[in-house]
Amino acid sequence: MTTFDPYAPSRDTTEGKVFSVTGGDWDALVQEIGATKEERVVVNMGPQHPSTHGVLRLVLELEGETITEVRCGIGYLHTGIEKNMEYRSWTQGTTFVTRMDYLSPLHNETAYCLAVEKLLGITNDVPERATVIRVMMMELNRISSHMVALGTGALELGAMGPMFFAFRDRETVLEIFEMITGLRMNMAYIRPGGVAQDLPEGALTKIRDGVKLMRKNFKDNATLLIGNSIWMKRTQGIGYLDLAGCTTLGITGPVLRATGMPWDLRKLQPYCGYENYNFDVVTADTCDVYGRFLIRMNELEQSLRIIEQCVDKLEKLEGAPVMVADKKIAWPAQLALGGDGLGNSLDHIRQIMGTSMESLIHHFKLVTEGFHVPAGQAYAAIESPRGELGASVVSDGGTKPYRVHFRDPSFNNLQGTPAMSEGGMVADIVGAVASIDPVMGGVDR
Amino acid sequence: MTSGMFGAQGTGDTSGYGGLVRQASNFGSSERPYGSYFDEVADDLERAYPDFSDAIERVVVDRGELTLHVKREKLVEVAMILRDKLKFEMCMGVSGVHYPDQTGREMHAVYPLLSMSKNQRIRLEVSVPDADAHIPSVVEVWAGNNWHERETYDMFGIIFDGHPGLTRILMPDDWEGHPQRKDYSLGGIAVEYKGATTPPPSERRSYK
Known part of the structure; x- marks a missing residue:
């Protein structure tokens, strides 16, 4: 030089x-x-x-x-959600957690709400209709999340077609979300005690049609990829991680199930009444990217099965409450969709403004101050599309969380990258990372 | 003391119960029988680990969950026994909690454990003084706790001794302070909208 x-x-x-x-x-x-x-x-x-x-x-x-x-x-998407939650009420917390793993917002909300309900001691008081809606929404969300995993995973390996099909089918789910919650993502729909509002008219018909359509459409990606020799060469034997590796690294979800271990919290530690649904735990025994891909493909059908059972149940539960009966916890107003968007229903406004001073005080206290949650700590774990999503929630007895920590499966599973990729080819790390399906919003929180 | 929204002073407690300050309570030990499979876990651990009464400070059963409060010197020993003898193969990470009011044990580290073979869950909790916030690392027991311990160090400043590379993970490397400690302000700026100014969340009137 x-x-x-x-x-x-x-x-x-x-x-x-x-x-x-x-x-x-x-x-x-x-x-x-x-x-x-x-x-x-x-x-x-x-x-x-x-x-x-x-x-x-x-x-x-x-x-x-x-x-x-x-x-x-990692850390490029760190937004300090956990810290921020300590300055908002328990109900406002759902608005924060839903933004963590942005591909499975409803799972984040459910994990958080289950932990808060455990602290409140109202786990068994959540109405059945609310629980069934939660399950249905989570399974729809599992489909939309797996669709992104499959579509972007294939795109990253150079296959563009699957992405188009996957995002077309994801759109079906997002339209249902939009109809029910008003939003396509970050809905804050599941709240401590139940869900924000009941299903709108025609929702069940739309879901039935959507399920029919998706069942037909899912075949497109299956025909395109399963058995495709280029796809097999890029995925088979790639990103190998066996059961011992998964266990010591704390890895759960499709990566663990691809080792042949049928570990699914929905079956083994049921929450939200999952024990009342018929579905199979999908496994593979190849420990590689292809196995994880097959698991996600086959879980789509299992989710559709659960959704159909939910719709049947919801038809029988028409008109049942979707929030706990305890008025000291339940949001005071039924929300309604007006010309200017989602808000408190006009009937409710008429009552609190015109007829009952006590209702107004009650509404004001609950909305601004929130409810008290007895002191203690709770851990609630659910099976998110990526594995065990755990919410550790601590209360000091106040109206705001004392500490909320999310054990995000993406954060944990990303630790498997070196074990999966070292010693392999540089081109294969893309497939290995895609098969973990990390969502950086959840990793960094 | 900062002046909050509408001139609120002090704690900003406008709930009508002025002066009512709550603290995260320090639960006492639970009495046997613990219920569920918790007695079995406690018995098995006592049998497999002769130092049980010395190492486990308290056993708390609350809301259907078992928490073993472990002395930090014994954490790795207890973890090894739990993994190998009691089949808690997985540790679902570690979560820090800062209790500034618990003098001498301000920093807590909470480890949720999972046994896949027995389908059981328990929790370990270690508490240490803020002035000496050192906890032995359990990465050699559960390798998956590597990043979780880094996160807890990053956010709370708890130092996990024996960790293979304890560096910040979410915050930038040159960041000062540990953001999720209670003495670390949330920060933020006041926002003006239509002539009215809303202070940042940490300075607003708040309820206890």
């Missing part, structure tokens, strides 16, 4: 010569690197990279095309 080149500099460190590629003359750089004996290259991948499944940063150490070491860099 005679002159300093700002575009392809190299410098000597205690570990030897280090090259950093920032642009400039490629030939000159290659010539300089060729002069050294070392073939180890450190490559930074992400956080803004189309194949890292979000703002995930991977630092890869390569020898030729073989990965010798992987380090994950």
